[in-house]
Amino acid sequence: MTTPRVRFAPAPTGFLHVGSARTALFNWLYARHHGGQMVLRIEDTDAALKTQQYVDAIIEPLRWLGLDWDEGPHFQSDRSQMHQAALRQLLDCGAAYFCDLTRDDIEQRCKQAGLPVGYHGWSRDRNVADGPGVVVRFRCPDLGETVVNDVVRGRVSFPNESLEDFVIRRGDGSITFHLANAVDDHDMAISHVIRGEDLLNTTPRVLLIREALGYSSPPVYAHLPLLVDDKRRKLSKRRHDVSLDDYRRRGYLPEAMVNYLALLGWGPPDEIEIRPIDEIIKLFDLDAVKPAPAFFDPVRLDHINSSYIKSFTPQQFAASADPFITSSDINRDSSVAASSSPSSISSRSVVESLAGDIQQRIARLDEVQGWIDWILSDEVSYDDKAWQKSIVKGRAAAEVLEAVEERLADDDFTSAERLEAIVMSVGDELSERHGVRVRSQAPVRVAVSGRAAGLPLWMPLRLLGKDETLSRLRKARSRLASSRP
RNA sequence: GCCCCCAUCGUCCAGCGGCCUAGGACGCCGGCCUUUCACGCCGGAAACACGGGUUCAAAUCCCGUUGGGGGUGCCA
Numbered sequence: 001m002t003t004p005r006v007r008f009a010p011a012p013t014g015f016l017h018v019g020s021a022r023t024a025l026f027n028w029l030y031a032r033h034h035g036g037q038m039v040l041r042i043e044d045t046d047a048a049l050k051t052q053q054y055v056d057a058i059i060e061p062l063r064w065l066g067l068d069w070d071e072g073p074h075f076q077s078d079r080s081q082m083h084q085a086a087l088r089q090l091l092d093c094g095a096a097y098f099c100d101l102t103r104d105d106i107e108q109r110c111k112q113a114g115l116p117v118g119y120h121g122w123s124r125d126r127n128v129a130d131g132p133g134v135v136v137r138f139r140c141p142d143l144g145e146t147v148v149n150d151v152v153r154g155r156v157s158f159p160n161e162s163l164e165d166f167v168i169r170r171g172d173g174s175i176t177f178h179l180a181n182a183v184d185d186h187d188m189a190i191s192h193v194i195r196g197e198d199l200l201n202t203t204p205r206v207l208l209i210r211e212a213l214g215y216s217s218p219p220v221y222a223h224l225p226l227l228v229d230d231k232r233r234k235l236s237k238r239r240h241d242v243s244l245d246d247y248r249r250r251g252y253l254p255e256a257m258v259n260y261l262a263l264l265g266w267g268p269p270d271e272i273e274i275r276p277i278d279e280i281i282k283l284f285d286l287d288a289v290k291p292a293p294a295f296f297d298p299v300r301l302d303h304i305n306s307s308y309i310k311s312f313t314p315q316q317f318a319a320s321a322d323p324f325i326t327s328s329d330i331n332r333d334s335s336v337a338a339s340s341s342p343s344s345i346s347s348r349s350v351v352e353s354l355a356g357d358i359q360q361r362i363a364r365l366d367e368v369q370g371w372i373d374w375i376l377s378d379e380v381s382y383d384d385k386a387w388q389k390s391i392v393k394g395r396a397a398a399e400v401l402e403a404v405e406e407r408l409a410d411d412d413f414t415s416a417e418r419l420e421a422i423v424m425s426v427g428d429e430l431s432e433r434h435g436v437r438v439r440s441q442a443p444v445r446v447a448v449s450g451r452a453a454g455l456p457l458w459m460p461l462r463l464l465g466k467d468e469t470l471s472r473l474r475k476a477r478s479r480l481a482s483s484r485p
Numbered sequence: 486g487c488c489c490c491c492a493u494c495g496u497c498c499a500g501c502g503g504c505c506u507a508g509g510a511c512g513c514c515g516g517c518c519u520u521u522c523a524c525g526c527c528g529g530a531a532a533c534a535c536g537g538g539u540u541c542a543a544a545u546c547c548c549g550u551u552g553g554g555g556g557u558g559c560c561a
Contacts, residue, residue, distance in 0.1 A: 133559095135559055156489070159488075172559080197490065197554090198555060234555070265497095267497075267499065271509045299511065
């Protein structure tokens with residue numbers, strides 16, 4: 001077998017659908033695995049869709065995923081000469097004919113003839129002349145069958161009598177995708193057509209056109225299993241989050257997305273699912289693709305994404321999280337401690353300092369903000385439940401806050417470990433004095449962050465800086481004092 | 486209605502006639518770790534849709550049933 005030539009041929013719809021992304025990925029994997037080529041072809045039947053905006057909506061997500069192509073983008077709208085020539089050829093040899101019947105006309109004829117709704121070749125012998133609003137239909141054979149050889153599904157045969165004479169040129173003179181598809185795939189020497197299962201039923205039409213046009217052996221087909229929702233319905237624009245760009249915006253990593261998508265309809269034989277793309281390329285092949293529909297499971301995507309996030313170095317993590325941080329940099333006395341002179345600290349360096357602790361707590365990059373906002377913000381907003389539980393009802397909370405504030409005033413905030421030791425020792429000492437367990441971390445956490453749960457406190461405290469920490473402790477104490485008579 | 490596709494734990498995959506008392510992962514449940522929340526670690530429940538064949542032997546091959554899905558456009 002010579003090296004394969006595949007194509008990814010999306011219609012410009014204004015965004016890239018996750019299903020299309022999966023199709024692009026499988027084409028790409030196949031091409032890369034076999035050292036073949038991938039052609040990008042934009043199926044803009046309507047030339048009005050050939051705008052930069054529509055094209056970018058396809059190209060940018062592909063680039064984001066890291067799926068490159070060797071040729072193109074070609075545009076279907078640029079190839080109308082070829083399409084028209086093929087159309088003429090089909091007309092000349094009698095494989096196609098004109099038809100001026102509207103949908104209503106057809107229905108009426110069916111009703112009158114007592115036939116089920118369908119085209120039934122009504123205009124085959126009416127010798128309709130071409131003119132405005134007149135379409136061209138392809139004459140399908142009445143007998144025999146048309147066979148699609150599919151790598152994923154084996155031999156699929158369609159009885160020709162079940163095929164209607166379909167439209168290959170619209171009333172406005174434009175070519176439909178069946179004809180364009182047959183011509184373009186042939187002209188571009190496509191060896192493998194890898195696409196969604198929803199197109200399996202249209203394949204015999206393309207095959208019939210190819211045959212009528214005298215093309216030699218058809219490409220190898222591979223119809224990939226559909227991506228479905230939890231109710232097993234095809235993913236749709238209306239009902240689901242299908243825009244790849246939305247996933248990017250929510251903090252999914254391209255590596256994770258690609259890895260997950262590769263696992264829908266395919267699995268590595270060694271059962272190691274989360275792995276670098278190079279290994280996936282090596283392992284991937286079309287004959288291992290499963291024919292059954294696959295549920296696009298956001299929970300699993302999250303797991304894979306979180307796994308990639310955990311694998312980042314602090315620098316990588318801070319860099320990829322940066323676009324998702326909405327707070328601006330802060331200006332405080334900061335972690336450089338000892339000196340009380342204010343110095344600027346960037347949100348990015350905060351993320352980098354806390355990377356490990358954040359990484360193990362998130363599945364998406366847009367969650368980073370929620371873990372550090374209290375460090376970057378100037379105002380603490382108290383969660384009411386947390387305040388009640390740890391401060392108002394917390395055992396000896398007032399004493400804890402006072403003692404912690406007092407001792408922290410003597411520290412230089414250069415060591416997170418020491419901050420921890422100080423706060424904990426206050427708890428230990430008060431426990432002894434009261435004869436019951438007194439927790440010191442909880443009230444400090446709430447006083448400083450406003451919340452009951454969060455990152456390990458000590459490094460954030462250091463980043464918050466001495467002045468700000470003491471000030472928040474003080475504020476919490478007075479808030480507590482004023483809340484009870 | 487007609488045509489086509491599909492069918493292993495809740496989900497995604499492994500399995501391509503004997504290695505299967507069916508394996509991994511996510512999720513779920515329980516435990517350990519932990520003075521927050523997590524991570525991590527250990528353990529557990531959980532599937533070959535059903536019925537016929539073929540075969541010494543079937544989750545694996547064939548047929549049927551049932552169930553799900555897709556298509557049936559002057560969308561792609």
